[in-house]
Amino acid sequence: MARFVNTDTILGAVFLFLGVALFRVTLAVKDSVFVLEGDAPPYLVPQIYLYLWIAISAVILAGGLRGRSGAMPSIAWRRFLGVISLVIVGATLMPFIGFLISGTATVFGVGWTLGFRRTGVLAGIAVASIVSIWALLVFFARMPLPVTPGLGW
Amino acid sequence: MSLDVLLSGASYMVDPMAVLIMVLATFLGMFVGALPGLGTVTALAMILPFTYVLSAPQAIGMLLAIYCSSVYGGAIPALLINVPGTPQSAATTFDAYPMAKKGLAAEALGWVTAASTLGGIFSLIVLTLAAPQLAAVAVRFGSIEIFALIVFSLTTIAWVSRGNPFKGLLAGVIGVFLATIGVDEMSGVSRFTFGNFALSAGFHIVPILIGLFALSEVFSTAGRGAQTLAKPIVSTGFRVAPFYEWAIRWKTLLRSSAIGTFLGILPGVGATAASLISYAQARAASPRKENFGQGEPEGVIASEASNNAVTGGALVPTLALGIPGDAPTAVMLGALIIHGITPGIQLFSRNPDLVSFIFVALLVANVMMFFAGMLGAQLFSRVLQLPHAVVMAVVVALSLAGSYVIRFSMLDVAVAVIAGIVGVLLRYAGVPLAPIVIGFVLGRPLEVNLRQGLILTDMNPLGFFKSPIACVLFAITAIVVVYPLLKQIAKIRRSKQTDSNGDATTA
Numbered sequence: 001m002a003r004f005v006n007t008d009t010i011l012g013a014v015f016l017f018l019g020v021a022l023f024r025v026t027l028a029v030k031d032s033v034f035v036l037e038g039d040a041p042p043y044l045v046p047q048i049y050l051y052l053w054i055a056i057s058a059v060i061l062a063g064g065l066r067g068r069s070g071a072m073p074s075i076a077w078r079r080f081l082g083v084i085s086l087v088i089v090g091a092t093l094m095p096f097i098g099f100l101i102s103g104t105a106t107v108f109g110v111g112w113t114l115g116f117r118r119t120g121v122l123a124g125i126a127v128a129s130i131v132s133i134w135a136l137l138v139f140f141a142r143m144p145l146p147v148t149p150g151l152g153w
Numbered sequence: 154m155s156l157d158v159l160l161s162g163a164s165y166m167v168d169p170m171a172v173l174i175m176v177l178a179t180f181l182g183m184f185v186g187a188l189p190g191l192g193t194v195t196a197l198a199m200i201l202p203f204t205y206v207l208s209a210p211q212a213i214g215m216l217l218a219i220y221c222s223s224v225y226g227g228a229i230p231a232l233l234i235n236v237p238g239t240p241q242s243a244a245t246t247f248d249a250y251p252m253a254k255k256g257l258a259a260e261a262l263g264w265v266t267a268a269s270t271l272g273g274i275f276s277l278i279v280l281t282l283a284a285p286q287l288a289a290v291a292v293r294f295g296s297i298e299i300f301a302l303i304v305f306s307l308t309t310i311a312w313v314s315r316g317n318p319f320k321g322l323l324a325g326v327i328g329v330f331l332a333t334i335g336v337d338e339m340s341g342v343s344r345f346t347f348g349n350f351a352l353s354a355g356f357h358i359v360p361i362l363i364g365l366f367a368l369s370e371v372f373s374t375a376g377r378g379a380q381t382l383a384k385p386i387v388s389t390g391f392r393v394a395p396f397y398e399w400a401i402r403w404k405t406l407l408r409s410s411a412i413g414t415f416l417g418i419l420p421g422v423g424a425t426a427a428s429l430i431s432y433a434q435a436r437a438a439s440p441r442k443e444n445f446g447q448g449e450p451e452g453v454i455a456s457e458a459s460n461n462a463v464t465g466g467a468l469v470p471t472l473a474l475g476i477p478g479d480a481p482t483a484v485m486l487g488a489l490i491i492h493g494i495t496p497g498i499q500l501f502s503r504n505p506d507l508v509s510f511i512f513v514a515l516l517v518a519n520v521m522m523f524f525a526g527m528l529g530a531q532l533f534s535r536v537l538q539l540p541h542a543v544v545m546a547v548v549v550a551l552s553l554a555g556s557y558v559i560r561f562s563m564l565d566v567a568v569a570v571i572a573g574i575v576g577v578l579l580r581y582a583g584v585p586l587a588p589i590v591i592g593f594v595l596g597r598p599l600e601v602n603l604r605q606g607l608i609l610t611d612m613n614p615l616g617f618f619k620s621p622i623a624c625v626l627f628a629i630t631a632i633v634v635v636y637p638l639l640k641q642i643a644k645i646r647r648s649k650q651t652d653s654n655g656d657a658t659t660a
Contacts (some may be wrong), residue, residue, distance in 0.1 A: 008317075011582040015323065022330075026346065033342050038611060040604035042340040049330045056323045063317070064369045072217060072580045080351060081373035087368065092555055096391035106553070107546040114375060114542035122543070129547045133554050143186040143558040 003067045012061025019054040025114040026050065082113040098148030162509025165210040166517060174211050175514070178218035180529060185219075186226020188544055192239040193223040194587075195370060197484040198362035199548070201491075202555040209492040210510055213272055216488050217511070218518040220481055221464050224424060225269040225522050228457055229277045232458045241424035241460040244432040248452030250447065259390040264453045266526035267393050268406065272458030273519035275410035276417065276465025280472075281512050283418070287473035289359045289500040296605035297617050301626035306420040308630050310586040318637065320584045329599055331356055338366045338597075339604060351564045358487040360556040360565040361593060364572025367478075367552045371545045372577040391527045392448065405435045405451045406458050413459030417466020423479045424463040431459035457502045465515060472496050472508065476595065480587035484595045519638020 026043045035041045090106030107126035116122050134153075137143045147153055165171060179199070185196035198217050204212035219469035227239030232249035247264065252261035294302065311325035313319045334345045335355025346352040399406070409431035416427040435446045435455035445452050467478040468485070475484035475497030489496050494507060501508055576586055610616025617623055 007582040011281065011320075011579075011584065022345070032342070035340070038608065040339075040607045040612065042342040042344060043339040044531065044607075045600045045603055046330065046333045046344060049326055049333065053323070053326045053330065056319050056326060059319050060317070063319075073376075074375040075581070077376075080376035084372055087371075087549055087553075087570055087573070091563075091570050092548070092556070094553065094566065095563055099557075103550045103553065107550045110371070110549050111542050111546035114220050114545055116542035116546075122546075126546070129550055130221065133550055136203070137554060137558055138288055141203060141558075142203075143205065144561065145554060145557060 005072070006064050006067070007072060008060050008064030010064075012057050012059075012064050016054060016061055017059035019050055023047065023050045024052065034124050048106055079113055079115075082100055083110055086113060095146045096149070097146040098153070100130055100134055100153060101148055102146075103133070105132070158505045159508045159509045159513070162511075163513045165214075165506075165510045166513060168210070171208075171211045171214050172517075174516060175218040175521060177527075179222045179518065179525045182219035182222030183522075183525055183529060185228070185300060186223035187229040187238045188541075189230050189234075189236045189238050189541070191544075191548070192227065192366075193220060193241075193369065194362070194480045194484060194590075195366045195548075196223045197488075198359065198480055199551050199555055201359050201362070201484065201488055204488060204492070205558070209494060209507070210514075212488060212492055213507075213511060213512045214518070216485055217514045218521060220485065221273055221461065221515070222525065223517045223521045224461055224464060225266070225457070225526065228260075228265045228269065230454075232258065232265060241463075242456065243425060244428040245434065245460075247456070248447070248449050251446070251448035252450070252453070257448065259392040260374075260393050260394065260450075261448075262526065263393040264450045265457050266391070266494055266523055267399075268454040268457040269526075270407075270519050270523040271406060272461040272541050273411045273415055273464055273522070274516065275407075275458070275461040276414040277512065277515045277519065278465075279414045280468050282349050282463040284473045285501055287469060288497075291474055291497070294622065295620075296602040296609065297620045298622045298626070299625035300599065300602040301597050301617070301620070301630075302474065303602065304474065304628045305597070305626045305633075306470070306478075307588070307592060307595055309420045309633050310479075310591050311585075311636070312634055315584070320582070321588050322588065323464040324579070324584050324588035325401045328589040328594075329594050329596035330362070331589075331599065332596020339348060339601070351562065354560075354570055356593070357487035357559050357565055358484075358571040358590070358593060359559045362484060362487070362573050363588060364569040364574075365576040367548050368569060368573025369576030369580060370585070371548055372573055373580055374541065374545050376577065376581075390583040392526045395594070396451070402451050402454055405439065405454050408434060408438070408464040408485060409455040409458040413462025414466035417463035417478060418457075418469045420470065420476070420478045424460040427463050428456040428460040431455040439539075445612035461519075462602040468515070470513075470651045472500060472511065472602050474589045475598070477498075477591055480590050483587075486594055488576065505577075506524050536627045 015081040026047050029043070033042055086106055086109040090102050090109075104126045107129055108122055111122045111126065134145060138145055181200070182196055185191045185199075186193065200215065200219055204215060207215065224239065224241055225306035225426060227242035228238055228245045229238060229251065231237040231242040231245040232253050235246050235250040237243045238244055249261045249265060249267065252258070272326075272503075307329070319482050332355070334352060336343050336353050343353055343513050385429060412425045412431045412434065413424070416430065417424070432452055432455045435451055439449075439451050441443065441449055441451060462599045463479075467482045470476045470478050471482040471486055475486065477486045486496060494500065494504065552569060553566060557563070559565050606617060607614065618627070
């Protein structure tokens with residue numbers, strides 16, 4: 001059983017499932033679309049892509065089941081998930097607490113999680129980098145970033 | 154191209170702001186290229202949102218400077234810590250690092266910089282001569298021929314990707330599929346939006362690029378755990394070898410520049426393959442082949458001249474046909490479209506000034522790269538001492554801000570984060586990411602031309618084979634796909650035969 005659990009099996013299975021699900025979407029909506037005679041229907045091309053998607057996924061899955069692919073990669077899960085979580089939280093909070101605060105916290109958090117433990121230096125770098133990006137985009141390029149409610153920046 | 158047009162293109166360079174931006178971009182490109190793990194596409198993706206406020210020539214100059222100098226920047230860690238900053242500089246480590254270890258870091262940097270500049274200028278000359286000719290031929294292309302050309306390019310790029318070719322193809326299909334999301338331009342129907350109005354406009358290329366290349370690199374670094382790099386050899390300067398040293402190695406310079414340019418024009422081959430092939434060729438042809446791997450400057454010339462020559466070569470199909478040869482040129486193509494310039498057949502007839510400006514800017518970028526290398530050698534050797542964790546944290550901040558300012562939409566930030574997570578998982582599964590971006594860029598023209606072709610042929614796909622140009626392109630595509638498969642089958646058969654012979658002998 002363990003030999004079936006490899007990157008190709010997972011990749012093939014996930015994309016095969018996604019491909020079939022998306023193909024079903026095209027079948028469900030295609031009848032509700034009016035198409036002039038002799039015109040190419042809007043779902044024709046996505047369906048062609050999805051045929052290819054499903055076929056290629058099936059080939060990759062078959063290769064994985066035959067055990068032809070490499071082993072699962074070794075991942076430092078705690079750091080990996082920690083950084084991803086920090087980025088998701090930082091991005092989610094951005095419109096609510098502003099880029100300056102969420103960005104600074106994210107830079108600090110990611111730097112810390114990746115192993116940089118000089119707190120004072122990291123805090124300084126986080127503030128300096130975020131203020132630089134803010135200044136460059138908001139003042140120089142005139143492109144607004146999400147602001148902190150009540151503060152206006 | 155007439156001298157008048159070339160001069161009018163050069164006139165854009167009179168703008169001191171454009172020159173200043175190019176100077177800054179050259180240093181920035183070198184900086185990002187010198188940081189192992191980032192690379193050309195990440196540099197271009199991160200800087201793309203900042204080009205919105207620039208004029209088209211300023212933005213093009215900036216991106217070209219980053220494109221050239223980041224490829225060159227990758228050689229700096231290759232020679233100082235034996236780790237290529239970008240994959241394109243992998244072959245540079247073979248001889249540049251042994252030179253640096255012998256105390257010849259300044260000389261190695263001189264060879265790297267001069268070879269990169271000369272390789273880049275060689276490819277620029279080819280670009281200037283070849284692109285207008287190719288564009289003139291491409292005028293004869295209609296929907297069916299353009300469709301066949303895109304199929305050929307996309308298949309080749311996906312099929313020749315490293316590792317399992319089916320994964321490359323899957324990546325290409327994901328890219329073209331992503332381009333179908335949103336309102337269909339031809340019928341006005343919303344596709345795959347699942348009732349989300351924000352998705353009606355479709356995905357923007359920048360968040361996808363930022364996610365796939367910048368954020369996924371950060372996540373991948375996190376997943377790798379703690380890493381230790383060799384202590385950098387701090388370069389004490391910059392020294393270009395005397396003329397006679399170059400005179401005995403001019404053939405390698407010319408051959409490697411030609412290989413790089415040619416492979417740059419071909420879709421999907423890229424600078425990494427070009428530098429490795431050039432290195433192997435140089436070693437085979439050199440009278441000093443026994444010195445290769447021990448600090449032979451010819452090895453450095455071969456690698457660096459060819460990987461920088463790819464820049465001009467890859468721009469030939471990008472500018473002439475609107476078809477990018479690799480991921481960096483796909484970003485360049487996206488940038489041109491963002492600034493209202495559609496590369497391809499019409500560009501040369503409608504915007505000759507802009508085309509000539511691109512040629513001039515590429516020349517200026519290569520020359521700037523030489524002087525930036527000369528002046529910044531010591532500075533960039535210190536860049537390698539920056540903690541990787543801090544650099545990656547700043548990349549996250551740039552990515553979040555960069556993806557937001559594209560359309561001031563949190564959806565783009567979400568797309569970048571999701572693309573980053575999907576990107577790193579695909580990396581773990583051995584799926585190349587470049588075909589996704591190239592597929593996304595080519596997805597829309599592929600669909601439009603296919604549908605127009607079908608309308609022209611009364612919905613009969615066999616009608617596509619009435620075009621001789623399309624037939625040739627389909628045939629080449631079939632060869633590109635079938636030939637490696639046949640080779641693989643033959644290899645498996647041979648190994649089975651060898652095994653059975655071995656068993657028989659043992660018995």
